Amino acid sequence: MIDFTMIWAAIIAFGVIMYVLMDGFDLGVGILYPLAPDEESRDIMMNTVAPFWDGNETWLVLGGAGLLGAFPLVYSVLLPALYLGVFLLLAGLIFRGVAFEFRFKASRERKHFWSVAFAGGSAVAALAQGIVVGSYIQGYQTENMVYTGGAFDWLTPFTLLTGVGLLIGYALLGSTWIIMKTEGPVQEWAYRIAPKLLAGVLGIFLIISFWTPLVDEFVRQRWMDTLSLIWLLPAGALGCAYLVMRAIRRRDEGIPFVATMGLFVFTYLGLLASKWPYVVPPDYTLYDAASAPESQAFLLVGVLFVIPVVLAYTAWTYWVFRGKVRAGEGYH
Amino acid sequence: MEFDPVLISRLQFAFVVSFHAIFPVFTIGLASYIALLEGLHFKTGNPLWAQLSRFWTKVFAVAFGMGVVSGIVMSFQFGTNWSNFAQASANFLGPILSYEVVTAFFLEAAFLGVLLFGRDKVPRGTHLFAACMVALGTFVSAFWILVANSWMHTPAGAEFRDGILHVTSWTEAIFNPSFPYRFTHMAVASFLTGSFVVAGVSAWYLLKGHRVEANKKALSMCLWMILFLAPAQAVIGDFHGLNTLEYQPTKLAAMEGNWETQSNVPLLLFALPSKEAQGNLFEVGIPSLASIILTHHADGVVPGINEASPAEQPPVSIVFWSFRAMVGIGFLMIAIGLWGLVLRMRRQLYEPGLFHRTLPFMIAAPFIAVVAGWVTTESGRAPWLVYGMLSFAEGVTPSLSGWMAVVSLIGYMAVYAVVYAAGGYYLWQVVKGGMDGSEPGSDEAGAHPKRPLSGGGPIGDAAPAAPLKGDWT
Numbered sequence: 001m002i003d004f005t006m007i008w009a010a011i012i013a014f015g016v017i018m019y020v021l022m023d024g025f026d027l028g029v030g031i032l033y034p035l036a037p038d039e040e041s042r043d044i045m046m047n048t049v050a051p052f053w054d055g056n057e058t059w060l061v062l063g064g065a066g067l068l069g070a071f072p073l074v075y076s077v078l079l080p081a082l083y084l085g086v087f088l089l090l091a092g093l094i095f096r097g098v099a100f101e102f103r104f105k106a107s108r109e110r111k112h113f114w115s116v117a118f119a120g121g122s123a124v125a126a127l128a129q130g131i132v133v134g135s136y137i138q139g140y141q142t143e144n145m146v147y148t149g150g151a152f153d154w155l156t157p158f159t160l161l162t163g164v165g166l167l168i169g170y171a172l173l174g175s176t177w178i179i180m181k182t183e184g185p186v187q188e189w190a191y192r193i194a195p196k197l198l199a200g201v202l203g204i205f206l207i208i209s210f211w212t213p214l215v216d217e218f219v220r221q222r223w224m225d226t227l228s229l230i231w232l233l234p235a236g237a238l239g240c241a242y243l244v245m246r247a248i249r250r251r252d253e254g255i256p257f258v259a260t261m262g263l264f265v266f267t268y269l270g271l272l273a274s275k276w277p278y279v280v281p282p283d284y285t286l287y288d289a290a291s292a293p294e295s296q297a298f299l300l301v302g303v304l305f306v307i308p309v310v311l312a313y314t315a316w317t318y319w320v321f322r323g324k325v326r327a328g329e330g331y332h
Numbered sequence: 333m334e335f336d337p338v339l340i341s342r343l344q345f346a347f348v349v350s351f352h353a354i355f356p357v358f359t360i361g362l363a364s365y366i367a368l369l370e371g372l373h374f375k376t377g378n379p380l381w382a383q384l385s386r387f388w389t390k391v392f393a394v395a396f397g398m399g400v401v402s403g404i405v406m407s408f409q410f411g412t413n414w415s416n417f418a419q420a421s422a423n424f425l426g427p428i429l430s431y432e433v434v435t436a437f438f439l440e441a442a443f444l445g446v447l448l449f450g451r452d453k454v455p456r457g458t459h460l461f462a463a464c465m466v467a468l469g470t471f472v473s474a475f476w477i478l479v480a481n482s483w484m485h486t487p488a489g490a491e492f493r494d495g496i497l498h499v500t501s502w503t504e505a506i507f508n509p510s511f512p513y514r515f516t517h518m519a520v521a522s523f524l525t526g527s528f529v530v531a532g533v534s535a536w537y538l539l540k541g542h543r544v545e546a547n548k549k550a551l552s553m554c555l556w557m558i559l560f561l562a563p564a565q566a567v568i569g570d571f572h573g574l575n576t577l578e579y580q581p582t583k584l585a586a587m588e589g590n591w592e593t594q595s596n597v598p599l600l601l602f603a604l605p606s607k608e609a610q611g612n613l614f615e616v617g618i619p620s621l622a623s624i625i626l627t628h629h630a631d632g633v634v635p636g637i638n639e640a641s642p643a644e645q646p647p648v649s650i651v652f653w654s655f656r657a658m659v660g661i662g663f664l665m666i667a668i669g670l671w672g673l674v675l676r677m678r679r680q681l682y683e684p685g686l687f688h689r690t691l692p693f694m695i696a697a698p699f700i701a702v703v704a705g706w707v708t709t710e711s712g713r714a715p716w717l718v719y720g721m722l723s724f725a726e727g728v729t730p731s732l733s734g735w736m737a738v739v740s741l742i743g744y745m746a747v748y749a750v751v752y753a754a755g756g757y758y759l760w761q762v763v764k765g766g767m768d769g770s771e772p773g774s775d776e777a778g779a780h781p782k783r784p785l786s787g788g789g790p791i792g793d794a795a796p797a798a799p800l801k802g803d804w805t
Binding site for chain 2: 310
């Protein structure tokens with residue numbers, strides 16, 4: 001008997017981290033937008049992510065669709081629990097997506113409106129995603145597989161901190177992406193701003209690490225039980241942070257971005273390991289949340305077929321648009 | 333002020349689905365039209381076909397992009413507002429809706445870029461193949477969505493065990509009783525929508541004397557389409573109605589405004605149905621015609637609305653009037669097709685006149701008909717989410733309060749207002765820019781990241797730029 005639930009857990013976990021890494025840097029570019037030195041830099045920043053952003057968002061929708069098919073309980077508890085947060089996330093994503101298109105096509109006075117929409121939408125979407133992570137650590141109040149909490153349970157000091165943490169984390173990812181994809185004044189500016197963002201990320205990372213066991217009994221138990229193994233993950237994250245710092249000092253161009261992705265991956269794995277096997281904490285595991293095996297199998301056929309295609313398409317897009325983006329070039 | 337979360341959630345779903353549905357219904361038809369144009373160009377080499385295809389591909393790109401954006405919102409609606417329904421029916425609807433997403437993305441990833449930006453860059457056969465695959469892909473997407481929707485109307489191949497639905501037969505569930513009718517009805521609707529939009533724009537260009545040769549061809553093609561498909565749609569709709577009579581008699585009774593089960597039922601042209609009175613306050617009808625249409629006998633018996641208890645009756649007025657709006661527009665479409673035929677026989681089809689001035693106004697007609705049709709079938713299912721199995725009240729998110737639903741409804745309306753105003757304005761710019769605009773991805777348009785909305789190409793004061801390194805060469 002094949003354990004479809006495990007296969008699906010792997011697929012969804014993979015889809016989520018793909019989304020975080022890829023949409024993370026283009027949301028980050030949007031978040032950094034208001035801080036950019038001048039309009040020309042903003043155009044260049046836009047152009048570095050223009051070919052990629054909607055392909056990046058593919059992973060969000062695939063993940064959402066996969067959840068409904070394979071782990072409907074996650075879908076039917078988390079979405080009601082995060083009701084207003086989900087609305088903010090969607091509104092943010094829609095605005096920035098549309099702003100992308102219209103900013104380049106708008107007249108001068110309207111261009112400003114779309115710039116604000118792009119930056120604001122990116123920031124709201126990133127904050128909302130960070131709040132989702134925080135609410136996941138907190139857990140959800142449920143009875144008989146139904147969410148029974150309040151409308152604002154997702155909005156606590158702790159989730160706001162995780163929200164800001166992810167916001168700054170995405171900004172860091174965005175800044176190292178800019179370092180990799182640009183040259184001249186924009187790159188100089190990104191080199192200056194990245195260490196500050198890294199310091200912010202590490203600060204929040206530490207606060208959350210101390211705060212999490214206080215918020216959640218289960219995590220505290222888990223951390224104390226399997227001390228030796230689970231602590232490798234934050235150690236790996238800190239190692240990546242050191243690599244980012246060193247690479248920035250040495251003026252490397254690609255390594256800061258890669259190391260930042262590593263930082264994200266280790267943090268993500270740490271989160272998964274802390275909560276495993278609970279997908280709707282504190283009550284329901286992977287197996288409680290799973291749909292019927294025949295449904296999981298039915299959907300698996302299509303997804304196994306489409307994921308390689310999406311991966312190939314993604315890789316090919318990044319290959320075609322490789323190299324530096326210069327002023328006045330490319331997209332309008 | 334107390335709001336009912338069920339009612340507001342239904343309004344919200346109606347709002348987002350209406351704003352979503354009008355894009356796919358247009359792009360499905362348009363994708364097939366573009367594939368046809370590409371095929372004609374490939375076969376004959378006539379540059380007029382390429383010119384038409386180039387222009388309509390731009391429009392397609394924008395409409396497709398807006399469909400995707402609104403579709404993302406749709407995919408979250410089930411979880412946010414109907415979580416019990418999502419949880420209960422996930423074993424079937426989960427995979428089905430996921431397949432729709434998977435199909436749409438597969439199509440976007442593999443072929444849309446080639447269609448939008450590959451002209452003049454890939455071999456002509458490859459471009460034609462991409463156009464055909466995009467057209468096919470839109471149909472496959474529609475297939476899955478209509479499977480899900482039809483199943484909610486005529487559930488089959490599944491059973492509830494402990495409040496959770498389990499699929500007993502995938503084929504029975506997928507090809508449920510109303511699916512073939514609904515799918516055909518929708519496919520023809522999308523061809524009609526595409527035809528009316530293209531005909532309207534072509535007529536407008538002809539009035540302006542813009543690219544006359546190409547637009548004559550387009551106008552002629554669309555009017556042949558309308559001439560045959562508009563009556564065909566009426567026939568398909570009739571079959572669909574008979575299927576509804578069999579599986580959802582209460583909905584059909586509401587469409588007819590027929591409260592009592594009786595023979596010699598009139599076809600009502602106008603009525604004021606009243607749930608309080610359990611009857612019509614006023615009616616004007618053609619004697620026995622409804623019986624004749626539905627049973628082929630003047631004295632045939634048609635079931636009445638009051639077979640269902642008042643609590644299980646749909647909102648009769650809405651079903652009754654939205655159905656008439658759809659049918660009325662359907663007859664208008666048949667009339668347009670005949671008008672075109674008369675002009676064609678008199679060899680006056682291309683002479684600027686009232687007909688050409690009427691067609692641009694008809695662009696709105698198929699969209700209104702589609703939304704009216706959806707309102708008819710969806711509100712006719714009330715109070716059921718899954719017909720006879722799961723009601724709205726059972727399916728709604730338990731933790732959802734009325735004010736939350738209202739806040740998000742207002743929020744979505746505000747977001748959509750901005751986004752769709754901008755999108756509509758942009759589409760208008762594309763049309764106003766005429767058919768001489770540069771091709772997205774061609775040299776004068778500069779190198780483009782290949783994304784749906786950008787397929788519309790530059791407008792206004794966007795300056796051309798040098799190609800990016802490594803762009804589609």
